[in-house]
Amino acid sequence: EPEVTQTPSHQVTQMGQEVILRCVPISNHLYFYWYRQILGQKVEFLVSFYNNEISEKSEIFDDQFSVERPDGSNFTLKIRSTKLEDSAMYFCASSEADQPQHFGDGTRLSIL
Amino acid sequence: GENVEQHPSTLSVQEGDSAVIKCTYSDSASNYFPWYKQELGKRPQLIIDIRSNVGEKKDQRIAVTLNKTAKHFSLHITETQPEDSAVYFCAAKRRGTSYGKLTFGQGTILTVHP
Numbered sequence: 001e002p003e004v005t006q007t008p009s010h011q012v013t014q015m016g017q018e019v020i021l022r023c024v025p026i027s028n029h030l031y032f033y034w035y036r037q038i039l040g041q042k043v044e045f046l047v048s049f050y051n052n053e054i055s056e057k058s059e060i061f062d063d064q065f066s067v068e069r070p071d072g073s074n075f076t077l078k079i080r081s082t083k084l085e086d087s088a089m090y091f092c093a094s095s096e097a098d099q100p101q102h103f104g105d106g107t108r109l110s111i112l
Numbered sequence: 113g114e115n116v117e118q119h120p121s122t123l124s125v126q127e128g129d130s131a132v133i134k135c136t137y138s139d140s141a142s143n144y145f146p147w148y149k150q151e152l153g154k155r156p157q158l159i160i161d162i163r164s165n166v167g168e169k170k171d172q173r174i175a176v177t178l179n180k181t182a183k184h185f186s187l188h189i190t191e192t193q194p195e196d197s198a199v200y201f202c203a204a205k206r207r208g209t210s211y212g213k214l215t216f217g218q219g220t221i222l223t224v225h226p
Contacts, residue, residue: 004155033213043148043156043201045213056213091155100146101214103155 002026004104006092012110013082021077021107023092032075033093033101034067036060043091049075079109087111114139116204118217126225131192133220135202136184143207145185146214147176150199159200160187164207192224 005024013019025032034046048055049067066078075094079086089108093101115138125131137145143164148156162169162176162185169176173192178185189196199221203214 035214042218043203043214043216045215048213058213100158100161102158103148105155 004092004094004102006090006104006107008107009105010108010110012112015084015111016081019079019082019109021079021090021092021109023075023077023094023104024073025075025092025094026102027073029094029096029102031055031095031097031101032067032069033095034077035091035093035103036088037091037106038088046077082109082111084111114142114204114206114215116202116215116217118202118220120220121218122221122223124223124225125192127192127194129192131187131189131196131222131224133187133200133202133222134184135186135204135217136182137204137215138183139204139206140183141206142204142215144205144212145176145178146203146205147187148201148203148216150201150219152198156201189222192222194224194226197222197224 007022032049035043037043045058047057047061064080068076089106091106092104095101118135146161147159149159150156160171160174160176162178173190175188199219201219202217205212
């Protein structure tokens, strides 16, 4: 069964540094998402992306965040200047139109 | 915006018993309700989902019921097994968008004792 893949599995970064989280969605999916999960809390929506543009974003997704589909297979989340509170598990997900979202294994981001 | 409340936060059952987890949602425009199972350190995995034109859906030991009037939906697991132990999340998606965001509940830690 095809899966969403994310790299790296764990990223440790100094506060104030930029970080890029990478995702390879399932190949025939056209809708892409980023969610985050702070340790012990629920999964929170960050952004959805379709047709090379952001479809919807949450209030968490401020100017420090950006997403990009640099080529036909990758989907990235960039945090420009990381803060301690950005420490969380970040999940990428993808879907076909109006179909269930499939999640990757996540990237654990630790900000020091 | 949508708000999803999930109860209980923890649930402990004996192997073979049934487990029920309940969620309520606030946005009457929501029409898609998936349930995800998340084992420790792993990805959320879809286990069952239901759309608002259906009242109940079953897949082997797992069933989901939906009451649109009351705006709540429930996950039922029968004949629980230790491998059912995990965190379960309900979610809701608003109709009208193919890409709609999922709004998750707070999660239920289910422990099945052998």
